[in-house]
Amino acid sequence: MKKADDQLLVIFGASGDLTGRKLIPSLFELYAADLLPERFAILGAARSEYSDDQFREEQRKHIREELSGREVEEEQLNGFLSLVYYFAFDSVHSVQYRELNGKMEALRKEKGIPDRVLYYLATPPLMYEKIPGFLAENQMNDASDPDGWRRIVVEKPFGISYASAKQLNDHLKGIFNENEIYRIDHYLGKETVQNLLVLRFANGIFEPLWNRNYIHSVEISAAESLGVEERGKYYDGAGALRDMIQNHLMELMGFTAMECPAAFEADQIKAEVSKVFRSVRPFTPVDMPERVIRGQYEGYREEPNVAPDSYTETYAAVKLFIDNWRWSDVPFYLYTGKKMAEKRSEIVINFKSTPHVLFAGQCSGKSCNRLIINIQPDEGITLYFGLKVPGIGYKVEQVGMDFRYKSLSDTPLPDAYERLLLDVMEGDSTLYPQSDTLEISWKLMDPVLEYWKQQGREGLYFYPPGQNGPAERCVIAPEPESCPFLPK
Ligand code: NDP
Numbered sequence: 001m002k003k004a005d006d007q008l009l010v011i012f013g014a015s016g017d018l019t020g021r022k023l024i025p026s027l028f029e030l031y032a033a034d035l036l037p038e039r040f041a042i043l044g045a046a047r048s049e050y051s052d053d054q055f056r057e058e059q060r061k062h063i064r065e066e067l068s069g070r071e072v073e074e075e076q077l078n079g080f081l082s083l084v085y086y087f088a089f090d091s092v093h094s095v096q097y098r099e100l101n102g103k104m105e106a107l108r109k110e111k112g113i114p115d116r117v118l119y120y121l122a123t124p125p126l127m128y129e130k131i132p133g134f135l136a137e138n139q140m141n142d143a144s145d146p147d148g149w150r151r152i153v154v155e156k157p158f159g160i161s162y163a164s165a166k167q168l169n170d171h172l173k174g175i176f177n178e179n180e181i182y183r184i185d186h187y188l189g190k191e192t193v194q195n196l197l198v199l200r201f202a203n204g205i206f207e208p209l210w211n212r213n214y215i216h217s218v219e220i221s222a223a224e225s226l227g228v229e230e231r232g233k234y235y236d237g238a239g240a241l242r243d244m245i246q247n248h249l250m251e252l253m254g255f256t257a258m259e260c261p262a263a264f265e266a267d268q269i270k271a272e273v274s275k276v277f278r279s280v281r282p283f284t285p286v287d288m289p290e291r292v293i294r295g296q297y298e299g300y301r302e303e304p305n306v307a308p309d310s311y312t313e314t315y316a317a318v319k320l321f322i323d324n325w326r327w328s329d330v331p332f333y334l335y336t337g338k339k340m341a342e343k344r345s346e347i348v349i350n351f352k353s354t355p356h357v358l359f360a361g362q363c364s365g366k367s368c369n370r371l372i373i374n375i376q377p378d379e380g381i382t383l384y385f386g387l388k389v390p391g392i393g394y395k396v397e398q399v400g401m402d403f404r405y406k407s408l409s410d411t412p413l414p415d416a417y418e419r420l421l422l423d424v425m426e427g428d429s430t431l432y433p434q435s436d437t438l439e440i441s442w443k444l445m446d447p448v449l450e451y452w453k454q455q456g457r458e459g460l461y462f463y464p465p466g467q468n469g470p471a472e473r474c475v476i477a478p479e480p481e482s483c484p485f486l487p488k
Contacts (some may be wrong), residue, residue: 005423006039006113008104012091012131013122014044014055018155023122024084026417028063033413035422039113042103045087046123055086091123091131097138104140115148118424123156124175128154129171136175153182153424157238161441161449168195169435182424184440187222187248187345188431189416189423191405192379193255196347197269199373199381201260206371209351211326216367217477218256219333219348220249222375223340223468227297228314232305240294240316240444241452244336250277250441251433252375253332254411255395256347257322266430270437277440283320283447291319292448295461295470297339311452311460314338315469318448333477339465346373362386370398380404380415 009027011019030036044055060081064072084177089096104117119135121128130356132152135141156174159165172181187193209215222244228235235243254273259270283291294313301308315337319488321329351369354362362368368386382400389395405413423431452459461470 001405002036002426004037004422004427005116006037007118007425008108008111008113009040009042009118009120009425010081010100010104011042011044011120011122011342012127013046014086014123015046015048015050015058017121018122019044020059021066022415022417023120023421024059024420025063025066026415028067028077028080029414029418030422031083032076036083037425039111041083041107041111041113043085043087043107045091045100047088047090049088050086052085056081056084059084059280063119082450091127091134094134094137097134097140101138101140115143115145117143117148117269118151119150119152119155123155125155125157128158128168129399132172132175141175148178149180149427151180151182151424151427152176155182155184156186157242158183158247158438160238160242161473162439162446165442166439169439173435178435179427179429181435182429182432184420185247185251185431185433186416186420187375188251188255188433189420190375190379191413191419192373192375192381193252194419194431195381196252196373197264198257201264207260210349212328212330214351215330216350216352217331218253218334218350219322219346219426220256221334221348222336223343224336224338225340225466227300227339227341227465228303228306230304232277232303235314236306236310236312239312239449240314240322240336240338241318241448245316245318246333246441246445247433247438248255249334249336250444251437252347253320253334254437256349257327257332259326264430266428269430270434274434274436275324276322276438277437279305279322279324279327280444281323281438282444283451285447287450288448288451289459291476292451293317293450293461293470293476294459294472295337295463295473297337297465298462299465300339311456313452313460315340315461315463315473317469317473320444320455331477333475335469337469341468343377347373347375349373359394359396360387363398366398368396378404378406 011023013019024212029040050058063077085107087100089100121131123131141150159168200210216336254276258272261272295315297314300306301310313467317333317335320332320334322332326442349371353367363386368384370384372382374380381403384398384400386396387399389397420431461472463470
């Protein structure tokens with residue numbers, strides 16, 4: 001595999017959780033696989049005081065912790081850490097960017113790295129506007145060398161409403177070119193999500209069935225068994241719809257429903273995904289009660305940093321329709337919840353039942369045919385169909401034909417961050433959402449958030465931890481093909 005251009009990576013928020021748990025271990029994995037650029041350095045920046053060596057020792061611990069199931073060679077670890085540097089600074093003071101720039105230039109000179117810098121914003125979201133603003137003020141947003149470039153990765157959450165997302169987009173686009181801005185959605189870095197594109201567009205057998213003539217409904221879900229844990233402060237202000245549906249599950253819907261692009265290129269793929277988003281039917285005050293539902297797990301209000309009278313939803317489900325020829329009237333159910341029975345993310349294609357039932361009780365009254373794309377855990381793909389149970393009579397049961405990633409290789413699948421970091425280093429934005437899809441999905445979800453705000457306690461259903469959301473969840477999916485959503 002070709003290595004990315006030589007470059008300097010600057011991580012803002014380098015003393016934080018995301019950097020220690022995800023970014024640095026992923027970068028180490030890329031180093032171990034010899035995929036990092038030939039001439040490369042990582043400069044971490046945050047307010048905490050560390051020398052380069054102290055920061056390296058911190059990161060050494062994080063890598064060991066995150067890769068605890070694996071043997072990590074000390075020599076390899078030292079080799080990687082020799083690429084890591086640290087700069088203590090407060091990102092709200094413009095003058096300090098001059099010193100940061102000085103450190104960046106010195107590092108580039110020392111390592112022979114050309115004028116190519118990748119910025120990664122792993123800070124609290126408040127900084128997503130401030131840091132780029134100060135970079136521009138200090139002329140750090142443009143390369144001076146014609147072969148140079150600047151790129152910037154922005155973490156989630158990308159806004160908390162349409163207005164804030166648009167403001168952030170406009171601000172960033174005033175400082176960087178659109179093709180230099182990478183808004184990360186780590187769900188798109190997962191192997192099974194990429195395989196969804198291959199499954200759909202490398203095989204002839206699915207395409208004829210992939211439409212309203214054969215598909216009854218689609219479910220896209222992300223269930224978590226854990227509660228809010230330490231994230232109460234953030235989560236109580238956000239809720240399940242903002243945290244998971246507006247971004248991750250909507251983007252998965254885009255890949256599931258898109259037309260085949262003319263070529264496997266970022267711009268072409270994004271144009272097709274964008275068309276899907278533009279075709280989603282908006283919610284209206286009249287249809288809202290039949291298209292959205294929310295719940296809260298019992299005990300949520302006693303979690304640390306959660307308001308004792310919080311109405312924040314920890315479970316949310318929405319029914320979407322994509323008003324185009326392929327999908328007209330096929331419901332897409334997007335749902336997510338915390339403290340559910342198990343951790344599971346998947347895309348389920350529920351095919352229509354046979355037009356005429358020959359066998360009594362065939363597949364328990366549901367369609368025998370479902371295609372399940374397991375995103376996590378136990379990544380894989382399963383196709384279900386009805387077969388006769390051996391013995392006398394014709395009892396039909398649903399059986400599954402499986403593909404499991406772990407049967408292909410013992411090597412663990414790469415972390416989503418590994419893939420996405422490599423892509424941005426190479427300037428490939430295929431798996432990064434485009435600005436318009438983010439704005440459209442906020443525009444769609446804003447009225448739901450407003451509706452729930454106005455409802456307050458009314459319409460918030462409580463569910464015991466360890467179940468699959470509130471019992472009332474099937475109100476929006478009354479047909480047996482799609483309800484109860486979980487378990488299958
Ligand atoms: P943390 O609170 O753990 O880290 C925030 C980082 O920002 C710290 O390094 C902090 O360092 C730095 N920081 C804060 N204020 C300043 C400042 N004024 N100047 C310079 N540095 C500053 O957050 P996370 O790492 O958990 O999250 C970072 C971002 O990533 C968030 O926006 C979050 O939503 C997003 N994210 C996180 C995920 C995760 O798993 N943690 C998953 C998905 C997204 P210091 O105090 O030393 O300045």
